Amino acid sequence: MCDQTFLANVFGSCDKCFKQRALRPVFKKSQQLSYCSTCAEIMATEALHENETLASLKSEAESLKGKLEEERAKLHDVELHQVAERVEALGQFVMKTRRTLKGHGNKVLCMDWCKDKRRIVSSSQDGKVIVWDSFTTNKEHAVTMPCTWVMACAYAPSGCAIACGGLDNKCSVYPLTFDKNENMAAKKKSVAMHTNYLSACSFTNSDMQILTASGDGTCALWDVESGQLLQSFHGHGADVLCLDLAPSETGNTFVSGGCDKKAMVWDMRSGQCVQAFETHESDINSVRYYPSGDAFASGSDDATCRLYDLRADREVAIYSKESIIFGASSVDFSLSGRLLFAGYNDYTINVWDVLKGSRVSILFGHENRVSTLRVSPDGTAFCSGSWDHTLRVREVVFSFPVCERRGEG
Amino acid sequence: MAAGPAPPPGRPRAQMPHLRKMERVVVSMQDPDQGVKMRSQRLLVTVIPHAVTGSDVVQWLTQKFCLSEEEARHLGAVLVQHGYIYPLRDPRSLVLRPDETPYRFQTPYFWTSTLWPAAELDYAIYLAKKNIRKQGTLVDYEKECYDRLHTKINHAWDLVLMQAREQLRAAKQRRKGDRLVIACQEQTYWLVNRPPPGVPSVLEQSPGRGSCAASRVHMTKRADFYKQEIEYCRRALGRTRVKSSVCLEAYLSFCSQRGPHDPLVSGCLPSNPWISDDDAYWVMNAPTVVAPTKLRVERWGFSFRELLEDPVGRAHFMDFLGKEFSGENLSFWEACEDLRYGAQAQVPTLVDAVYQQFLAPGAARWVNIDSRTMERTLEGLRQPHRYVLDDAQLHIYMLMKKDSYPRFLKSDMYKGLLAEAGIPLETKKRVFPFSRRPRHSSPSPALLPTPVEPTAAGGPGGGDGVA
Numbered sequence: 001m002c003d004q005t006f007l008a009n010v011f012g013s014c015d016k017c018f019k020q021r022a023l024r025p026v027f028k029k030s031q032q033l034s035y036c037s038t039c040a041e042i043m044a045t046e047a048l049h050e051n052e053t054l055a056s057l058k059s060e061a062e063s064l065k066g067k068l069e070e071e072r073a074k075l076h077d078v079e080l081h082q083v084a085e086r087v088e089a090l091g092q093f094v095m096k097t098r099r100t101l102k103g104h105g106n107k108v109l110c111m112d113w114c115k116d117k118r119r120i121v122s123s124s125q126d127g128k129v130i131v132w133d134s135f136t137t138n139k140e141h142a143v144t145m146p147c148t149w150v151m152a153c154a155y156a157p158s159g160c161a162i163a164c165g166g167l168d169n170k171c172s173v174y175p176l177t178f179d180k181n182e183n184m185a186a187k188k189k190s191v192a193m194h195t196n197y198l199s200a201c202s203f204t205n206s207d208m209q210i211l212t213a214s215g216d217g218t219c220a221l222w223d224v225e226s227g228q229l230l231q232s233f234h235g236h237g238a239d240v241l242c243l244d245l246a247p248s249e250t251g252n253t254f255v256s257g258g259c260d261k262k263a264m265v266w267d268m269r270s271g272q273c274v275q276a277f278e279t280h281e282s283d284i285n286s287v288r289y290y291p292s293g294d295a296f297a298s299g300s301d302d303a304t305c306r307l308y309d310l311r312a313d314r315e316v317a318i319y320s321k322e323s324i325i326f327g328a329s330s331v332d333f334s335l336s337g338r339l340l341f342a343g344y345n346d347y348t349i350n351v352w353d354v355l356k357g358s359r360v361s362i363l364f365g366h367e368n369r370v371s372t373l374r375v376s377p378d379g380t381a382f383c384s385g386s387w388d389h390t391l392r393v394r395e396v397v398f399s400f401p402v403c404e405r406r407g408e409g
Numbered sequence: 410m411a412a413g414p415a416p417p418p419g420r421p422r423a424q425m426p427h428l429r430k431m432e433r434v435v436v437s438m439q440d441p442d443q444g445v446k447m448r449s450q451r452l453l454v455t456v457i458p459h460a461v462t463g464s465d466v467v468q469w470l471t472q473k474f475c476l477s478e479e480e481a482r483h484l485g486a487v488l489v490q491h492g493y494i495y496p497l498r499d500p501r502s503l504v505l506r507p508d509e510t511p512y513r514f515q516t517p518y519f520w521t522s523t524l525w526p527a528a529e530l531d532y533a534i535y536l537a538k539k540n541i542r543k544q545g546t547l548v549d550y551e552k553e554c555y556d557r558l559h560t561k562i563n564h565a566w567d568l569v570l571m572q573a574r575e576q577l578r579a580a581k582q583r584r585k586g587d588r589l590v591i592a593c594q595e596q597t598y599w600l601v602n603r604p605p606p607g608v609p610s611v612l613e614q615s616p617g618r619g620s621c622a623a624s625r626v627h628m629t630k631r632a633d634f635y636k637q638e639i640e641y642c643r644r645a646l647g648r649t650r651v652k653s654s655v656c657l658e659a660y661l662s663f664c665s666q667r668g669p670h671d672p673l674v675s676g677c678l679p680s681n682p683w684i685s686d687d688d689a690y691w692v693m694n695a696p697t698v699v700a701p702t703k704l705r706v707e708r709w710g711f712s713f714r715e716l717l718e719d720p721v722g723r724a725h726f727m728d729f730l731g732k733e734f735s736g737e738n739l740s741f742w743e744a745c746e747d748l749r750y751g752a753q754a755q756v757p758t759l760v761d762a763v764y765q766q767f768l769a770p771g772a773a774r775w776v777n778i779d780s781r782t783m784e785r786t787l788e789g790l791r792q793p794h795r796y797v798l799d800d801a802q803l804h805i806y807m808l809m810k811k812d813s814y815p816r817f818l819k820s821d822m823y824k825g826l827l828a829e830a831g832i833p834l835e836t837k838k839r840v841f842p843f844s845r846r847p848r849h850s851s852p853s854p855a856l857l858p859t860p861v862e863p864t865a866a867g868g869p870g871g872g873d874g875v876a
Contacts, residue, residue: 011797060635061639075652078654078657098683099683115854116853116854136849160854197616205750206751223754224752226754235637235641247714249713250803290660291663292663294659295656309653309657316653325430325484334671335667335672335673335674336663336674338671354664355661367609378672379672380672380682380683395673395681398676
């Protein structure tokens, strides 16, 4: 964590309400004060003061944004592909499907791996959520949600529960049970409540907290046991479509992407936006952290994937080709961060060399758009789910080994 | 096309960037110098100008974008599926045949993004025209739609029939070639916007996206949105940044360090379970295993986080700390993690338990924090919340990371583990590749009893070496 620079989080007494909270600096008429997040929000929604017309605010925002871009550009002394020139190119490889999971009667919208590296939960448009042992292709559990378009699902870290939600504006947690007499739907816990559809959800380090993103433009952190809202995150100007938790040592941040073309990094404790990036030209469908936690990739409807570095505070690579016209719906890194897998709306999966910026392979693997793609927790394979009702687990076969494999013994 | 009632608000062209991009490609394909070779196509007795063959289309795409044949065919197929190029001979199936099959470029009037969204009234007129022209040319699903529309807009049906007859009459006055072309164009438009059953609609979108444009415009007009942006920019201007060269070098070293550990890039020993159907790799790398592999033990040396995230590594580190009589540091850190990620209802109890065991004066496993942090923590304990121990936890974490961890890596214990750890032998390839190995199922984690973790709240005695 020492290698990343974060705003110092101060806990103390708010200058307005005097309650003991996590504080953030706010500027009131050029004076810096420390407000808690509630008071800061109230201040932001207060009526305009005199001398502050809408136009003047807009132009001030624009000029500050310009200055910020200048500052960011000052430290940009080299491009990624230049630095990566001395890295050996990856060889030719082929992606082979090893498992095809058929059983959803409609579009597969989302999937997640279990920590045991073989189980998968997937959700579809017709409301069905299925838990598979993808190694044997057996279905282990199935739940029918009372709503259609279940756009988000997640596996709990312990492997004992799943969470899902969609057009019902809620996120529900189902404990997994093998008891034949028990109906899984009976033990369902309604955890999150949003005012618009749920687009993404993820457990934090334990089964007891869930992070959600919604079409109402907010993200929120919830306590599973009580359904209590622990923290909410406001700042997106439109629907939030995706989120990913940072693999950092202190586990305090996450990134979200939305229809406002912005990717925002949040501090989970204070609810504050720590960094924001606005270089995409269209909705951001998917965000995923680089394995070291120092960067994240995003896939967007503008048919590009981009890499943003958190320490340099800027976009450092664009993965695009003139012939790739359709949006990227889902991205994920391989374990070493060398490969970036991206599923697109034109039914293909493109694999990018993260360092060199070139596309190393394309797979025409599905008969309809690829809606979700995740690499398995131990990096042995990746699974893609599509609107063609199937999920496919694939791995990669290089013609020549990339890294020298050790000798035996 | 009849001017029907105002169509419901849909996504304007700006919201569907892929349509715009396809249109740009198709426009450059029609460029007189650089575009696809045009020719006149003879269809029975009529001659249709400005036609292209499927193979020419594929060829042009291959050259223009430097694609493989397969990719060019895929891109061409996508253009046809979206109605930007239509087949002349068999206009019912929007498929690209990479041979002499003739195609034509759709007129911009009938582009999906121009005539958006497709109106029910217009569809009714189109079907009525087909019905009148030749009785029975409506295919099954079209007949169903026709009947459905007939019931739905019954009140305007006279208008529909009248418009249909008018358009047919106007069409008769055109040359046969033009008539044929316009009919194809219109048919293509409707095949894209009202696909037959079994053909997935290329225009289908996830629900809820339509609201984006509306909410976006709404947000920018409000003052607090700009105030938030201004506040964010001011904060961001003050942050320290790192030079790009430093950050990018870090990726290179990370990728090269982790390369041999990445199964998708370097393969894995004994074999990748997905390829060999043998789960030996998972058995050998199970979370708690007696003999970790060499690669795994190596990873503990990459970063402190890697060591702690691996239960086996963490257990060995705890043993090491025990020998140095600082095991309470790790136990304290673990207890703080339990607090941070625990249930909300447990927070007061956990905070109290941690305080009693680690922070209170004379506590059984007192941790050594500097006085300023201790003061702040004790102050915060008056109103406990889940982040109240963050400062103390961070202090202890950095202590372990900067001090104990490097010593652990240099210790005989770690060196011994590294030497002992084995490299699995590669599984011999199967002699009969077609015989499938039985794929063993594994017990679901949901079945296993939850492992009892030693907690600060008086669980079984922590493993810091003290009995």
